[in-house]
Amino acid sequence: MNADGQVLFEIRGLCKSFGNTLVLDHIDAEIRKGEVVVIIGPSGSGKSTFLRSLNLLEMPTGGQILFEGKDITDPKANLNVYRQKIGMVFQHFNLFANKTILDNMTLAPIKVLKKSKAQAEEEAMRLLKRVGLEEKAGAYPAQLSGGQKQRIAIVRSLCMHPDVMLFDEPTSALDPEMVGEVLAVMRDLAHEGMTMVIVTHEMGFAREVGSRVLFVDEGKIKEENTPAAFFDQPKNPRLVEFLSKVI
Amino acid sequence: MEEFKLKFIANFITDDRWKYFTNGLGTTYIVSFFAIVLGVVIGVLIAVVRSTADTVERPPLVVKLLNMICKLYLTVIRGTPAMIQLLIMYYIIFGSVDVSKRLVAILTFGINSGAYVAEIIRSGIMSVDQGQFEAGRSLGLSYVQTMWYIIIPQAFKNVLPALGNEFITLLKETSICGYIALTDVTHGANTVRSQTYEPYMPLLGAALIYLISVSVLSALVTRMERRLRVNER
Numbered sequence: 189m190n191a192d193g194q195v196l197f198e199i200r201g202l203c204k205s206f207g208n209t210l211v212l213d214h215i216d217a218e219i220r221k222g223e224v225v226v227i228i229g230p231s232g233s234g235k236s237t238f239l240r241s242l243n244l245l246e247m248p249t250g251g252q253i254l255f256e257g258k259d260i261t262d263p264k265a266n267l268n269v270y271r272q273k274i275g276m277v278f279q280h281f282n283l284f285a286n287k288t289i290l291d292n293m294t295l296a297p298i299k300v301l302k303k304s305k306a307q308a309e310e311e312a313m314r315l316l317k318r319v320g321l322e323e324k325a326g327a328y329p330a331q332l333s334g335g336q337k338q339r340i341a342i343v344r345s346l347c348m349h350p351d352v353m354l355f356d357e358p359t360s361a362l363d364p365e366m367v368g369e370v371l372a373v374m375r376d377l378a379h380e381g382m383t384m385v386i387v388t389h390e391m392g393f394a395r396e397v398g399s400r401v402l403f404v405d406e407g408k409i410k411e412e413n414t415p416a417a418f419f420d421q422p423k424n425p426r427l428v429e430f431l432s433k434v435i
Numbered sequence: 436m437e438e439f440k441l442k443f444i445a446n447f448i449t450d451d452r453w454k455y456f457t458n459g460l461g462t463t464y465i466v467s468f469f470a471i472v473l474g475v476v477i478g479v480l481i482a483v484v485r486s487t488a489d490t491v492e493r494p495p496l497v498v499k500l501l502n503m504i505c506k507l508y509l510t511v512i513r514g515t516p517a518m519i520q521l522l523i524m525y526y527i528i529f530g531s532v533d534v535s536k537r538l539v540a541i542l543t544f545g546i547n548s549g550a551y552v553a554e555i556i557r558s559g560i561m562s563v564d565q566g567q568f569e570a571g572r573s574l575g576l577s578y579v580q581t582m583w584y585i586i587i588p589q590a591f592k593n594v595l596p597a598l599g600n601e602f603i604t605l606l607k608e609t610s611i612c613g614y615i616a617l618t619d620v621t622h623g624a625n626t627v628r629s630q631t632y633e634p635y636m637p638l639l640g641a642a643l644i645y646l647i648s649v650s651v652l653s654a655l656v657t658r659m660e661r662r663l664r665v666n667e668r
Binding site: 243245247267268269271272274275276278280282283284285286287295296299300328341344345348 | 570572574575577585588592
């Protein structure tokens with residue numbers, strides 16, 4: 189978890205508005221290789237929109253996002269190339285309902301990275317084993333529990349060997365007893381040095397695993413700090429109020 | 436009973452009249468089958484263009500242009516009777532060329548059905564959760580790859596009952612083939628009627644043939660539905 193690595197994301201003056209509503213208001217931020225950046229904030233604060241902007245699922249209406257030094261907001265940029273390197277895990281898992289677990293994991297490696305089927309399946313099975321779900325390879329998503337689906341979603345992203353993983357409230361749609369199994373996988377990833385940006389309400393996890401915590405409110409980053417300082421000595425009054433409600 | 440037997444012989448056996456029915460049935464099946472295939476191809480293409488134009492934030496100019504063409508196509512095809520379309524295709528579009536009547540019928544019914552299939556598939560595409568699309572794109576799949584491998588298969592499954600309905604309608608609609616003197620089941624039966632001056636047997640026979648064909652077709656669709664539902668267990 190070193191925070192001195194190269195800059196992966198450089199975000200300059202990022203704005204996003206839906207109609208007349210400004211959701212992101214000139215956000216500047218940097219995310220470095222190896223960091224685990226946790227984003228917290230009240231609902232409607234723009235934290236998910238911010239995360240989704242990083243792989244352009246939301247098109248920014250202003251500002252720039254540089255990924256590994258290249259401007260991905262440039263209209264001429266080939267998004268498919270960048271998105272391969274940016275893994276994304278969604279609140280509602282979004283496993284492909286028409287495909288088996290194994291096909292979910294091998295589709296992109298085969299079609300995008302042009303791997304052979306055997307090679308892609310071998311790697312997928314290895315990753316499935318790692319999260320203890322190898323016996324589900326032939327199952328369909330509808331046959332799995334929420335926690336299992338989310339673990340699959342994480343390793344599906346890993347099949348593309350991303351440089352960074354984005355997590356959009358990965359445990360918010362789970363039954364409480366399934367949260368732990370998903371967080372365990374994420375914790376392992378963090379310990380391996382994966383760069384992660386996580387939007388979550390799991391404060392304990394943020395404190396334990398995060399290398400930096402951002403508080404987003406009203407479309408701005410209102411406070412950012414190391415987890416210890418962030419939770420123990422919050423300065424922004426909105427953050428103090430927010431923390432008093434959720435902890 | 437004796438009378439029934441005589442009539443049966445007159446309508447189906449004498450002068451090999453059964454051939455009107457079997458040849459006609461061949462035509463009905465060939466025209467229906469290829470029209471369904473053509474209709475599905477046209478329908479999927481149009482549905483993709485239409486839903487792309489509706490959902491993408493800033494659709495490229497090409498998409499907008501294609502969308503306009505598609506809308507025009509839908510308006511014209513759904514706004515005019517299939518029979519007029521068949522006559523126009525035969526007497527105007529292919530009026531001065533010698534072309535197989537079956538081909539004319541396949542093109543007409545395929546193009547006609549495509550308009551209805553397009554709207555059915557489009558509703559299917561719209562019914563697939565947006566998250567499926569986002570997941571595909573976030574893995575680096577292109578728009579077209581995501582559509583083809585993820586969205587369309589699910590859309591297709593969702594609308595299969597409606598599609599089956601459209602196929603049944605199409606099969607029966609081919610009964611107007613006689614208007615360009617193409618012998619399908621209906622035209623064949625009517626020819627026999629005009630030769631024997633006996634309406635009951637040829638017409639009821641034709642009706643029975645359609646009924647059985649439609650039953651088989653809908654059984655096929657049901658079987659397909661069940662097979663595609665595996666992933667919902």
